[in-house]
Amino acid sequence: MKPSKSVGIVGYGAYIPKYRIQSTEIARVWGNDPNLVPIREKSVPGADEDSVTIAIEIARNALMRAGINPKELSSVWVGTESKPYAVKPTSTIVAEAIAATPFVSAADWEFACKAGSETVQACIAYVGSGMAKYALGIGVDTAQGAPSDALEYTAAAGGAGYIIGSAKESLAVVEGSLSYVTDTPDFWRRQYEHYPKHGNRFTGEPSYFRHVISCSKALMEELGTKPDDYNYAVFHQPNRKFPLEVAKILGFSKEKVIDGLISPYIGNTYAGSALLGLAAVLDKAKEGDRIFCTSYGSGAGSDSFSLKVTDKLADRKVEAPSVKSYIERREEIDYARYARYRKKIRM
Amino acid sequence: MDDNVAVIGVGLGKVGELWEKSLRDLATESIWMAFEDSGVDKVDALYVGNMSSGPFVEQEHIGAMIADFAGLGSIPAVKVEAACGSGGAAFIEGYMAVKSGLYDYVLVTGVEKMTDVLPSRTTSILANASDRDYEAFHGVSFVALNALVMKRYMYEFNVKREELSIFPVISHKNAPFSKHAMYRKEITLETVMNSPIISDPLSLMDCAPICDGSASVILCAEKKAREFTDTPIIVSGVGIATDTLGVHDRKHITTLSAAVEASKKAYKMAGVTPKDIDIAEIHDAFSIMSALSIEDMGFAKKGEGTKMALEGQHYIGGDLPINLYGGLKARGHPVGATGVYQIGELVCSLRGDGRVDAERGLAENIGGSGATISVSVLERGD
Numbered sequence: 074m075k076p077s078k079s080v081g082i083v084g085y086g087a088y089i090p091k092y093r094i095q096s097t098e099i100a101r102v103w104g105n106d107p108n109l110v111p112i113r114e115k116s117v118p119g120a121d122e123d124s125v126t127i128a129i130e131i132a133r134n135a136l137m138r139a140g141i142n143p144k145e146l147s148s149v150w151v152g153t154e155s156k157p158y159a160v161k162p163t164s165t166i167v168a169e170a171i172a173a174t175p176f177v178s179a180a181d182w183e184f185a186c187k188a189g190s191e192t193v194q195a196c197i198a199y200v201g202s203g204m205a206k207y208a209l210g211i212g213v214d215t216a217q218g219a220p221s222d223a224l225e226y227t228a229a230a231g232g233a234g235y236i237i238g239s240a241k242e243s244l245a246v247v248e249g250s251l252s253y254v255t256d257t258p259d260f261w262r263r264q265y266e267h268y269p270k271h272g273n274r275f276t277g278e279p280s281y282f283r284h285v286i287s288c289s290k291a292l293m294e295e296l297g298t299k300p301d302d303y304n305y306a307v308f309h310q311p312n313r314k315f316p317l318e319v320a321k322i323l324g325f326s327k328e329k330v331i332d333g334l335i336s337p338y339i340g341n342t343y344a345g346s347a348l349l350g351l352a353a354v355l356d357k358a359k360e361g362d363r364i365f366c367t368s369y370g371s372g373a374g375s376d377s378f379s380l381k382v383t384d385k386l387a388d389r390k391v392e393a394p395s396v397k398s399y400i401e402r403r404e405e406i407d408y409a410r411y412a413r414y415r416k417k418i419r420m
Numbered sequence: 421m422d423d424n425v426a427v428i429g430v431g432l433g434k435v436g437e438l439w440e441k442s443l444r445d446l447a448t449e450s451i452w453m454a455f456e457d458s459g460v461d462k463v464d465a466l467y468v469g470n471m472s473s474g475p476f477v478e479q480e481h482i483g484a485m486i487a488d489f490a491g492l493g494s495i496p497a498v499k500v501e502a503a504c505g506s507g508g509a510a511f512i513e514g515y516m517a518v519k520s521g522l523y524d525y526v527l528v529t530g531v532e533k534m535t536d537v538l539p540s541r542t543t544s545i546l547a548n549a550s551d552r553d554y555e556a557f558h559g560v561s562f563v564a565l566n567a568l569v570m571k572r573y574m575y576e577f578n579v580k581r582e583e584l585s586i587f588p589v590i591s592h593k594n595a596p597f598s599k600h601a602m603y604r605k606e607i608t609l610e611t612v613m614n615s616p617i618i619s620d621p622l623s624l625m626d627c628a629p630i631c632d633g634s635a636s637v638i639l640c641a642e643k644k645a646r647e648f649t650d651t652p653i654i655v656s657g658v659g660i661a662t663d664t665l666g667v668h669d670r671k672h673i674t675t676l677s678a679a680v681e682a683s684k685k686a687y688k689m690a691g692v693t694p695k696d697i698d699i700a701e702i703h704d705a706f707s708i709m710s711a712l713s714i715e716d717m718g719f720a721k722k723g724e725g726t727k728m729a730l731e732g733q734h735y736i737g738g739d740l741p742i743n744l745y746g747g748l749k750a751r752g753h754p755v756g757a758t759g760v761y762q763i764g765e766l767v768c769s770l771r772g773d774g775r776v777d778a779e780r781g782l783a784e785n786i787g788g789s790g791a792t793i794s795v796s797v798l799e800r801g802d
Contacts, residue, residue, distance in 0.1 A: 106616055273539050279439040 074251055074295075076201020081243025082235050082380070083207065084139025084389070087352040088130035089231035089339050089399035092117040094411045096226050102408045103221045111312040115229040115340025117406060118215045120414050122230070124153045125163050128213045129170045131234040134393035135209060136171060138244070139236045143171045146236070147205030148178040148196060152188025152344045153232075154262075155215045156181060167211070185260060186309055187370025188212060189232065189344040194250050194376050196237040207238045212368075214343035219268035220417060227312055229340025231399075233348035244386040245355065245364065248379040249296050253288035260371030271371075277315070280373050285309065285319050288375035289367045296379055300324040303379075304362040307350040309369035310336035316350075325365070332357050333366075338400050344370075351378075353396035360384045421521035426645035426652035426801060429458025429638030430764040432600040432745075435752035438632040443477050443533035444489045446634035451490040451529055454636035459648040463638060464523035466497035469510030469530035471756035473499070475545040477533050486529060503549035504705060505787025506530065507759025508794035511637065512658045515796075518639045525644075530760030531634035542630055546755070549788040551666035563627060563706070565667055565789045567619035570708035573674045574621065577723030579711075581621045585612040586729045587710040588625050591747030593735060597775065598745040598765075602631050602752035612707075626707040628753035635760040637767065642801060650802060653767045656780070657690025657797035659683060665791045676709075678793035679716035679784065686782070687718075690797040694718035697797070698778035699769055700740060701762035703786040704747045713784050717795065736775055744769045744776065759785035763796060770800050 094117050096110035118127070128151050136143055149168035156163050164179035182188045182195075189212010196208035213232030218224030240246045259280035262269035272280070285308055293299060300306070306325040308316040313336055320330040333350035342349055347368035354364055360382055367377040412418050431453025433446055441449075447468070455461060466487050474480045483497035500510035507530035514528035534542060543563075547556035550565055560568075573579060592607040607625065615624040645652035661681035667673050687693060694717060704710040711725030719740060720727055733739040745751050745765040748758055762783040770781055780799040787793065 109616060270538070274437060275439065275535070278437070 075249050076197055078201045078203055079240035079246065080197055080200045080237050081240045081246040081383070083238035083242045083244065084135045084141070084236035085233065085352050085355055086131045086134025086138065086393055087233040087349055087396045087399060088127050088134065090116050090118040090122050090127070091402050091404050092119060092406050092414065093403045094406055094408065098408055099226055111226050111314070112337045112340055114338065115227060116231050116342070117411050117414055118230040122215070123157045124155045124213050124215055125157055125166045127215070127230065127232055128163065128167045128211050128234070131211050131213060131232055132167055132171045132209060135234045135236050137393040138389045139207070139238070140392070141207055141236070143173040146173045146177055146207050146209050148199055148208040148210070149173050150178070150180055150182055150192035150195060150210045152182040152184070152192045152210070152212045153214050154183060154185055154188065154343060155217070184374065185370035185372050186343045186346055187368040187374055187376055189348045190368035190376040193235050193237070193348070194252065196235065197247050197250055200237045200239070207236055209234060209236050212344035212348040214345055216341065216343040217268055217415060222268070224271065227336070227341040229342050231339060231342040231349055232345025233352040235348070243383055244389055245380040245382045248381055249292060250376060250378045251288060251292040251295060252374060252376050253284055253291060254374030255284070257373035259373055276371065280371065281311065281315055281369050282319060284373050284375040285367050285369050286322060288377045289323055289365070292377035292379060298379060302363055303329065303365045305333060305354045305358060305364045306330050307333035307347055307354055307364065307366040309347045309367065310334060310350060311341045311346070313337045335396065335400060349396060355386065356390055356395040356397060358382045358386060360386065421519055421641060424642040425515050425518045425639055425655045426642045427637050427655065427763065427767045427798065428640055428645045428648050428652060429454040429460065430767050431457060431636040432761060432764045433634045434600050435602045435631050435633035435754060437535045439535065441632065443473060443479060443482065443531055444485060446533060446632060447486045447529050447531040448490045450634040450636040451527065454527065454638050458638045460525055460638060463492065463495065463525040463527040465495055465517055466492060466527045466529065467510040467514045468497065468499045469507035469528065469756050469760055470499050470532060471501060471503050471506050472545050472548065475548070477536055502792040503787035504753070504755045505759060505785045505792040505794055506756035507761065508783065508785025508796065509660060509759065509787070509792065511759060511763050511796060512660050512794055514639050515655050515658055518641060524640055526639045527636060528639065528760055529634060529636040530757030532754035532756040533632050534630050534754060535632055554666045554668065561619065563619040563622060566706040566708055567622045569667060569673055569789065570621055570706070573708055573711065576674055579723070579726060582609060582613055583726045583730060584707040584711055585609060585626055586726065587704050587707045588612050588749045590729060590734045591704055591743040591749040594744050595746035595750035598751055601746040601750050602629060603750045622706055628705045628748035631752040631754050633752055633754035633757050633761065635757055635764045637760060637763050651771055652801040653770050653798050654801040655796060656799050657686040657688070657692070658794070659685025659689065660792070660794040661685070663791050665788065667789050674712065676712045676716040676790040676793060678790055679713055679795070682793045682795040683717040686795040686797045692780065692797060697740065697780055697782045699744060699776055699781040700742045701766050701781070701783040702742045702747065703784050704743060704749050705753055705786065709786060717782070717784060741776055759794065766798050770798060
């Protein structure tokens with residue numbers, strides 16, 4: 074799908090909390106084999122951080138790169154499954170904090186790990202239709218895995234956001250975007266439940282792989298492109314293994330994926346995952362580079378994007394902290410502090 | 421009926437995590453494959469081997485359901501349940517139905533759909549095969565029961581874990597040939613030894629996988645069978661026996677007394693001894709079960725169940741090749757279907773699949789931790 078008006082990314086921002094818990098520490102507590110952990114370590118939000126504070130950091134970074142007045146934003150949309158309030162928008166707090174209110178569309182989006190990419194696709198359509206000059210979409214999560222569950226190793230915090238504007242102002246032009254959705258219940262959390270449940274191996278082949286592969290292939294077919302045409306590829310990264318495997322199946326070499334593969338160092342930031350990987354790639358990309366990106370959200374679906382980097386990226390990407398700088402800014406904590414920060418101890 | 425009973429049709433559905441297929445899809449598919457293989461187009465009765473359609477997919481009354489969806493008409497159709505031994509038990513019911521003269525053509529279908537529930541639920545459902553009040557209720561999973569038996573066996577007979585872990589290697593050796601197998605690859609002893617411990621001393625690769633699958637066979641009298649084929653496979657002996665439901669009630673927990681009893685009956689009916697058996701399908705749900713089965717069916721002395729395996733005698737070309745289509749470990753173990761897979765695979769080997777020249781073979785199917793065991797001896801009828 075292409076918007077009627079050509080649009081692109083005019084600003085992007087990322088944020089990752091500084092605390093890290095190593096997978097071996099989680100394995101130690103639960104008596105699991107430290108050699109069989111899925112990633113090295115994951116990010117943990119601090120005691121005073123939540124999806125709102127992280128989204129605000131992201132929005133500010135995106136605005137710094139875009140260099141625009143926040144009042145010009147026609148949307149502040151936040152995709153997350155870790156809303157601080159069950160009823161009350163996250164996005165209004167973010168919009169207020171960055172001074173984008175009151176003439177702005179604000180809403181929270183929900184689609185597991187692809188809620189963030191949904192907002193970006195909607196921003197593309199919003200600006201592409203001519204209704205908005207600039208639109209901001211953010212994917213953020215402070216994901217929780219139940220203690221001792223396999224997801225506890227990877228459920229992490231962080232995210233990224235994108236300001237969409239006209240193609241001529243863009244750091245990267247959007248060549249096209251496509252969604253692929255089915256009703257596939259591989260991961261869910263019902264009301265009043267604290268931790269999500271998942272279908273174990275069902276989350277793999279019929280869920281993640283089918284949707285990511287089908288969506289990616291369909292967009293490349295629509296655009297008439299192939300993996301060789303791209304310099305970078307980013308896929309939703311619940312762990313290290315899945316995105317590498319999906320890249321191999323689609324025909325993207327490991328070299329094209331590795332720069333955007335950050336889950337081994339920070340974990341799975343859910344709605345932030347693919348968008349953070351894309352931000353890491355934009356931090357590195359050069360004019361003319363083409364980037365392919367596909368998210369995945371349980372339930373299930375994928376959004377694919379094809380982007381082409383412009384000459385404006387080089388000057389603007391230095392205006393805000395890079396993903397790498399956030400990855401390197403780390404303080405290791407033990408399971409006890411992790412349990413405190415994640416409110417796992419309840420009295 | 422004076423005539424022998426023969427197997428004239430085999431349908432072996434693909435085994436795996438078959439997310440797109442329901443229990444009825446799986447059963448119907450293997451039934452149609454068996455019809456095509458046999459040359460007949462209708463049967464007089466259906467026996468379904470299935471352990472837990474209720475807890476797994478919330479569907480009981482599956483005899484009628486499968487007969488309905490496979491287009492079998494108003495024939496009698498019932499489910500036979502004996503935990504993981506359901507398939508073998510259903511086969512013997514089918515055998516008796518033909519042998520009695522009541523029915524001319526009988527279809528036996530084994531089917532299990534295991535992957536629609538979460539693993540914790542699967543573990544609980546599988547524990548229904550043990551004694552719920554005296555074993556499962558206290559938290560002993562099915563794997564744990566087998567691990568306890570294995571530990572005791574290693575202690576009593578001074579057998580090392582790596583000596584038992586040769587059995588998964590043997591089963592996987594034959595898997596690449598097996599088109600319907602779940603894991604069509606060979607593995608090494610190191611792979612088994614280095615896989616994560618599930619319940620000490622059983623590691624992941626000592627255990628058969630959770631999966632979906634269905635197999636069907638069609639039985640009839642030998643004379644009728646010769647109208648369809650020159651090489652009918654004759655069911656020359658069957659035996660089924662039970663033991664205490666709980667492992668703790670057994671005099672010797674390292675003896676499968678039901679295997680001793682069932683194999684004796686089957687050998688006697690077939691007029692053979694273990695020495696006359698050329699090939700065998702062994703119930704290798706856990707490595708320890710292979711060793712106990714080999715011993716208790718008379719192929720080895722007590723405590724020496726791993727000897728032939730370590731000598732390489734269970735590979736093709738050895739004295740007693742086993743699990744020629746991957747066994748439970750590599751073909752997969754869709755619990756209630758397994759016994760019918762074993763019969764179908766034995767028929768394929770005896771018909772001649774280019775790998776072994778065998779006259780006679782045996783299939784052993786275990787229910788629970790040995791509380792029901794069936795043994796069937798089949799031989800070439802040409």
